[in-house]
Amino acid sequence: MDAIYYKELDYCPVKVYLSQYLEDTQLLISIRQKIKFIKEKEGRPIPPYAKQLRGYAFLEIRQKHSSRDILIRILYFCYKNKMVLLSAFDKPDHYETQAIRKKIKKNYDFANLCRKKFLSNPNLYEKYKE
Numbered sequence: 001m002d003a004i005y006y007k008e009l010d011y012c013p014v015k016v017y018l019s020q021y022l023e024d025t026q027l028l029i030s031i032r033q034k035i036k037f038i039k040e041k042e043g044r045p046i047p048p049y050a051k052q053l054r055g056y057a058f059l060e061i062r063q064k065h066s067s068r069d070i071l072i073r074i075l076y077f078c079y080k081n082k083m084v085l086l087s088a089f090d091k092p093d094h095y096e097t098q099a100i101r102k103k104i105k106k107n108y109d110f111a112n113l114c115r116k117k118f119l120s121n122p123n124l125y126e127k128y129k130e
Contacts, residue, residue, distance in 0.1 A: 001039045003083040003128035006114045012126055013114065014074060017088035027065060031074070032130055034061050035083070043078035056108055058086060058115055065090070075111040084118055085128060087111040 005012040021027050034049045038061065045051045045059045052059050058077040065072060070090040077084055089107040091100060118124050 001081050003039050004125040006086045006118050007126040008124055013087040014085040031063050039083050043083045086114045
């Protein structure tokens with residue numbers, strides 16, 4: 001299984017999101033290891049690294065940020081032996097407000113839109129580099 005970034009025009013949502021952590025080598029190494037592990041398992045969500053999301057046709061990779069109280073989520077789905085990395089965002093590790101719930105839903109809806117665009121044009125991607 002290959003991992004790929006969803007890409008529309010010159011924009012890869014996961015790459016853009018992760019670029020803010022270029023100085024945090026340990027974090028990026030941990031994320032790469034999780035992606036590699038999930039690829040080796042044919043994209044299956046293996047807890048605690050990844051899980052299926054209820055009500056959505058994609059899964060999420062979870063990464064705790066050690067120095068901030070956030071959980072990084074990378075949303076993906078599998079398509080013809082490809083692990084398509086759709087989008088990424090962070091959220092507080094613990095939250096209870098409706099505003100944060102709406103923000104998360106907005107991120108899920110964006111990933112769902114990316115998935116639909118990819119399915120209608122499977123050439124919308126860039127190879128993932130480990």
